[in-house]
Amino acid sequence: MSVDFFYIAQLARACLRELWLHRYGALAGGFLVGIAVLVFGMFWQEKYTVSSSLYADRQNIIAPLLKDRAQVTKVEDQIQLVKDLMLSNRILEKIVQSDSFAMQGLTPAKLSAVSSGIRSKVNIRSLGKNYISVSYSDVNPDRAYSVVTQLVDLFIQESSDNKRSESRQAFLFIDKQVSSYKDQLRQAEQRLKEFNASNLDGSESRVMGSIENLRKTIADLELDLGQANERVASLSAQVDQEDRYLTRKARADEYRDRIADAVTQLDELKLSYTDMHPDVIALADHIQALRNAAASSSASASGSNSGIGGVENPVYDELRGALASAKVEKNTITKRLRSLRSRLVEERQRAKRISERDAELAELTRDYSVTKGLYEDLLERKEQARLSMTLDIEGQGVSFKIQEPAKYPQFASGLRYVHFVILGIVAAVVVPIGLIVVFIFLDPRIRFSNVIEGEFDVSLLGEIPHLVSSPIQRMRKMDVRLFILMFVACSAVYCSAAFMYLLWG
Known part of the structure; x- marks a missing residue:
């Protein structure tokens, strides 16, 4: 896209021509615009900004020494949590009721409104890792400095108090839980002791061993009984034959x-x-x-x-004696076998009772083990909570430090009166020129030769310049002198007004 410098030159000449034609109106308009900007600057309230920076200390000297033994209170990473505490109603109401505002005895509604106004002017932002900036702007430099100072001090104090309160509440809660689990552990021990005292059947392994021995003995006796029956039958047959x-x-x-x-x-x-x-x-x-x-x-x-x-017959007598001995042995084995079978039934019933009671014992033992584990864990946590509470009480857990304290503002921040003085001069020049440019674009009269060639499709042979006669030239010189005089007068009035307000405003 090429730039038409010829058109720009024609536009500039047209603007200068219109400015000269409307020189007094442009001078008056520029003067009024400059005065208006200057008056606005006189009523503009300059704001003073005071800032302070905090450092979130994550490295505590005592923390490595108590690693895995105590929980040192940590700094919250989220900037929103810092804002919630620093801009809380409790802190802001203390600032409003301080000497910097001198607003004691306000109604709750008025106190809340003033606190909300302070909250809207406070800016809290992160400056990077572990650094937080707090700034406040106000028309009164003393109040701005006091607000930032009190905000930082009250925040650090409230943060420390909250940490101490949280540590103490945690210690009291864990201590209460320790007492509760101690009672539960004693009850579990008592139930386990009573169960063991009331169950004397022995262990399952001993009962199963006894049952196995009885089975082997009964099997051996059954073999012996079979042999005894055969011997009795054999001796009876021999006695009958003899x-x-x-x-x-x-x-x-x-x-x-x-x-x-x-x-x-x-x-x-x-x-x-x-x-x-x-x-x-x-x-x-x-x-x-x-x-x-x-x-x-x-x-x-x-x-x-x-x-x-x-x-x-001696053989007959001998056979009868042997038969009597065999019958006695048979009866003995039979009685012993009957007794052992009765004991086997009792041992099986005992094993059944032990199996039923082992489930109850396992449940009691599991409850005891779980309760004991929780109790020991709570004891360890109680000690950690006690150390953490001690650290916070001693101030070792406080992690926020003032990195850069608030400084009293020497100059206002943002737009100042000097800026409005300069802005008035710029506006006095720019506004008339802008209005002339708009007038040229909106004026339907033909001012440029290329417009004639474009609209009527004809070739322009040349331009006839405007001839100025000698009397008109003399009048123009007088107009120039008069315009310069009026321009100097307007500038003097503007500068005087600006300087006088700067001295006495």
Whole structure:
């Protein structure tokens, strides 16, 4: 985009021409604008800003020495929390009621309004890591300095008091919890002690060992009982086969020998003949007759009180003694087995009781362990809280320090009266020129040659300059002198007014 310097030059000449044509109006308008700005500056209240900076000390000398033993009160990282405490109603009301404002005896509504006004003028911002800036602006430098000083002092005091109060409240709360858990621990110990005193069944491992031993013993006794039964049966059979007297025994032995010989002959015949052979049949009948004779002889002999000769058989007496001993042993094993089985049932019932009570014991032990762990943890926390409270009371926990104290303001901040004096001069020049420029753009008359070529599509051959005659030139010189005189007079009036207010205002 090219800049049309010719058009700019024409516009500048047109502005100068219009300014000269309206020179007295432009001078009067500029003078009035300058005076208006100057008067506004006279009534403008200069503001004085006082600032102070705080340092949030995160490195405490005693903190490394008490690491993991006490909680040193930390500085909050969020600037909003600092604003909430510093701009709280409690601190602002103390400042309003101080000597800097001299507003004692205000109604609550008025006190709240003044506090809100102070709050809106206080600026709290972060200057970087661990640094906080506090500034306040007021038309009264003494009040601005007093407000910032009191804000910082009251903030540090309130912060310290809050930390001490929090530490004390935490210590009292933990101490109350320690007492409560101490009572609960004593109750848990008493319940566990009473449970152990009322349950004498022993441990589950001992009962299971006893049950296992009883099972092995019962198994061994059952084997012994089986052997004893077999022995009794065997001895009973031998006693039944043995004769009580020797005579009966001899006759029985005779029949037994003859039967054995006959059976041997029968076996030899069967090797040669069939069962239907007459000799085999005859020999079989003979064997049966011998057996019948032996049986009838034994029956007749047992029915009588004594046999022929009446001599006792010692083998028979020995077998009967052994049978009696075997029966005694069998009865002993049976009784012992019955007793052990009864004990096994009792041990199983005891194991069942122990299993049921182990669940209750586990619950009591778990409650005791949990309560003991919490109690010991609270004891440790109580000691930490006590040390933290001591640190805050001694001032070791206070972390905010005044890095740069407030300084009394020597000059006002922002726009001052001098700025309005300069601004009035600039406005007196700029406003008339601006109005002339607007007038040129809004005036429908044709002022530039390129406008004729553009609108009527014709070629401009040349421009005829305005000729000024000698009388008109003399009048212009007089107008110039008069304008310069009026300009000097307006400037003198403006400067005098500005200087006089600067001296006596």
